[in-house]
Structures are given as C-alpha cells and as structure tokens.
Amino acid sequence: MIRPYIGVEGPIGVGKTTLSTYLKDTLKAELMLEVFEENPFLKKFYEEPECYALQTQLFFLMSRYRQHEKLRDDGSVLVSDYIFAKNDLFALYTLNGAEFTLYQEISDTLAAQLVVPTLVVYLRADLETLMARIHKRGRDYEQGRDMRDYMEKLVQQYDSFFADYTHTPVLTLNTTDTNIVEDVDARHDIIQRIRTEFDSILADQPTQTPLL
Numbered sequence: 001m002i003r004p005y006i007g008v009e010g011p012i013g014v015g016k017t018t019l020s021t022y023l024k025d026t027l028k029a030e031l032m033l034e035v036f037e038e039n040p041f042l043k044k045f046y047e048e049p050e051c052y053a054l055q056t057q058l059f060f061l062m063s064r065y066r067q068h069e070k071l072r073d074d075g076s077v078l079v080s081d082y083i084f085a086k087n088d089l090f091a092l093y094t095l096n097g098a099e100f101t102l103y104q105e106i107s108d109t110l111a112a113q114l115v116v117p118t119l120v121v122y123l124r125a126d127l128e129t130l131m132a133r134i135h136k137r138g139r140d141y142e143q144g145r146d147m148r149d150y151m152e153k154l155v156q157q158y159d160s161f162f163a164d165y166t167h168t169p170v171l172t173l174n175t176t177d178t179n180i181v182e183d184v185d186a187r188h189d190i191i192q193r194i195r196t197e198f199d200s201i202l203a204d205q206p207t208q209t210p211l212l
Helices: 016-027 042-047 049-069 086-094 097-111 127-137 147-163 184-203
Strands: 005-009 030-032 078-080 119-124 170-174
Touching (some): 005 016, 016 030, 016 078, 016 119, 016 184, 042 049, 049 086, 049 097, 086 097, 119 147, 127 147, 170 184
Parallel strands (some): 005 078, 005 119, 030 078, 119 170
16 A cells, blocks of 8 residues: 655745644644754754765765655555655755765665655745744754855755656645744645645545545
8 A cells, every 4th residue: 555645845944844743633644754953964064065065965865764764554644844855956956966976876776665755745935935934943053144045046946846846746835925823724725725636646546545
C-alpha cells in the first residue's frame, strides 16, 4: 500500500510548519517536522556560505534521509513541513559544479529508497511578507545583513524548481495576504482546498480511500 502523504514546501518564513500542524490536527495524521537546529554547520553557512555549503547540504541530506527511511507504508496519513526533494533545490543554489555533481550522486541514490508525497503543497509569499515573518520569529542566524539578498534569490529558486517539478502533483497557494493563525476562515479555506485536491488524487488510486 502506498502511504498517503502531504508534503508542505516553500521558502523560509512562508508558514510551512504552521500549516502542517493544522493539517495534522484536521486530518488526524502523523506529523513529521524538519530538523534544522541540530545542523552544526548552519550558522557558519550563513556567515561564510562559500566555505560551508557542502557540509551544510550533506548534513541536511543525511538528517532528512534518516527521518524518511523510518516511514512505513501503513496506510495512515503523513503530513510533513518539507519534502526530501528540497535538498536538491538548496544544493542547486548553494553548491558549485563539482560539489553539486558529488552531492547529486548521493542524493539520487538515497531518494530512490524513499516514500514520495501524494501531494505537494507549495506555499508562496512576496519578499516583504517573508522578511517580516522571519524578523518576527527572531532566529539569530536568520537576521544577518545579507539575509534579504539570500531570500530574494531563494524565492526565485523555489519558483524555478516547482515550475519544472513533475514527480508528484503540486497545489500552489499564495499566502502573502493570508494569516492562517489569526484568520480562522482563511485557515479553513486553505485546508479545505488541500483536502479536496488530496482526495481527488487518492480517488484515482484504487488502493486508497478518500478522506472526505
């Protein structure tokens, strides 16, 4: 049985974890959150990206692989605030040619062994909104003077990545003017859109039962 799995993606500060948590509660699903605080290279990467990019990406790759390899095709719904393929997105952005070639060989080998999402929810927001959310949450390593330039390029990278992403269906949602924490109606609307799309996909898979 293929496990029903919603992966929520988008740039830093767009609200992936918040939405994933609401989906977990609504769908009575298992929640898998990205582990990022434990990466010992992350702070150094923000300070000197050209020196610490490969170490940072490989640490994330193996950390995310260890999370994904524990998944079981038990039929219960899984919601995650990231997808394994995001590793390649960041690697394309941060690694040079030789580093990326090495990284890609490792990534492709690992990815072939893992569960893929039934649906990817791609959250978007404009740069000003993202910067305001990042500032509000106050993580020290995200407050550097080069963060805005980094985010501007990252947003472009996300859009380019999902423009060519064909591995699984993608539902794109713009959250620039949406606060799903404070606006309950907006939250319900977004969750309903996701559930409708998810159920439509499950209905086309004879081994799955729609949620609604």
